[in-house]
Amino acid sequence: MQAIVMTAVGGPEVLVPRDVAAPRPGPGEIVVRAEAIPVLYPETRLRAGEFSIGVELPAVFGFQAAGVVVEAGVETAAALVGQRVVVNTMGLGAYAELVCAPAASATLIPDGLTTADAAAVLMSGSVALPLLARARLTGTETVLIEAAATGVGSALTQLAKGSGAARVIATAGGPEKAALARKLGADEVIDHRDPHWPDRLREQLGGATVDVVFDSIGGTTAHGLLDAMTPLHGRMLGYGFLSGAPAQVSATDLIPRGLTLIGCAGPAWLGTVAAARGEALGRAAAGHLAPLIDSVLPLDQASRAHRLVDDRVPVGRVILRPEL
Template sequence: MKAIVMTGIGAPEVLVVQDVAAPQPGPGELVIRTEAIPVLFPETKLRSGEFPVPVEPPLVFGFQAAGVVTEVGADVDATWVGRRVAVDTAGFGSYAEFVSAPAASATPLPTGLSSVDAAAVLMNGSVALPLLETAALAGNETVLIEAAATGVGSSLTQLAKEFGAARVIATAGGPEKCARALELGADEVIDHNAQDWPIRLREILDGATVDVVFDSIGGTSALDLLDAITPLRGRMLSYGWLSGAPAQVSAMDLITRGLTLVGCAGPDWLAGVARSRAAVLDRAAAGTLAPLVDSVLPLEEAATAHRRIEERSPLGKIVLRP
């Protein structure tokens, strides 16, 4: 079968099309014939070496895929065969014509939801729902959503008011993405490509404060935001670091302001993300959460997809199709 093999750590060019043996399902696993493979931002960090790779290359790359079950392993219900599902791999293997994955990760696709749309919405929505549930919005609060036009931020922006946000302030990178954030439901948008964007936030607030920050940028900007957060009940949910580093915030920074930082990571957090997959796909099928697809590329163009993501140019998910 055709697959994208990560031949080493480095630039997008380390992703190479090769002929490899088709996977066989082990105990507790199933194999799908892939129809759509989302290209995820964290995958670019793994390929570049910024995040540790779970297995030394060369390896078939990729974390998620959607398609049709063709085989099941021992202890897996045979009725899975022929069903349309989305799966998470054990850490690699999805950039391929056939993918083996734990059966426990398989989520059936609702009738009427395409594989491309399922692939586009799955990661974004399944992280956004637990974030909103953890935020426990009260219905009268102002929230700040960073990187609101794409990725997890785009799902947060679509859903925030349904979950109790009264006012949604967003950040996005560049005029086109700022316009997209407004389309998705933000009330005001700040271009976070400007280094002084936290100052612009305080100008927009005009003496008011933000109750909840959904922090995907991290780095030093997280510290710059603390004085704009409501004392005593304000909270920052930290789930990413687009800046290249997690939020540079100390316990003393939080204690002296009476603020809470919630780290949205680790096994328990990921279990909650997994539990939300079915709800996300149901929302996409019902039209209450839009799958944002930037483009669909042939599997062979995985390196091009990675390059575009690193340039921060897509306005939605890039999906590979075998």
């Protein structure tokens, strides 16, 4: 079968199409014939060497795939065979025509939702829902959503008003993404390509403050937002670091302002994300969460897909599709 093999740590060119042996399921595992494979931002960081890959290279790459279950291992529900699902691998193996994954990771795709749309929306939706629950919005808050036109930010922007946000301020990179953020539900948008955008935020607030910051940028920018946050009640939920580093704030920064930094990471957090996968697909099937697909590329163009994501070109998810 065709698969994409990561040959080394490095740029997109390390992802190479190769013919490899088809996987066989072990106990508690299933094999899925992949129809849609989402290219996820964390995958690009793993490929680039920001995290340890934990296995000897070369190895078949990829975290997630959607398609039809074609085989189940022993101690696995045979009823899954023939079902459309999205699966999560143990970190590798998803960029392939056939994908072996734990049966426990399978999320059934509801009727009325295409396989590609399920692949596009699952990660964004399943992260956004626990973030909103953790924020505990009451219907009166002003929220700031960073990178609101792509990935998790796009799902947060769609769901924020229905989850209790009164005013949604978004950041986006450039006019096209700003227009999309407004379409998704943002009341106002600031261009985060401006290095002084936290100053623009304070100007836009006009003396008001932000109650909740959904921080996916991190780095030193996070510190610049603290004086725009509501004293005693303001909370920043850190769940990403597009800047290359987590939010650079300390207890010394937070305590005098009465602010809270909530870290959304680690095994316990990932458990809440996994538990939200079914709800995310259900909301998409019901029309409450729009899957955003930028482009669908053949599987053998995985390196091109990663280059697009590295350059922050896509408006929506890039999907890889094996030649079925």
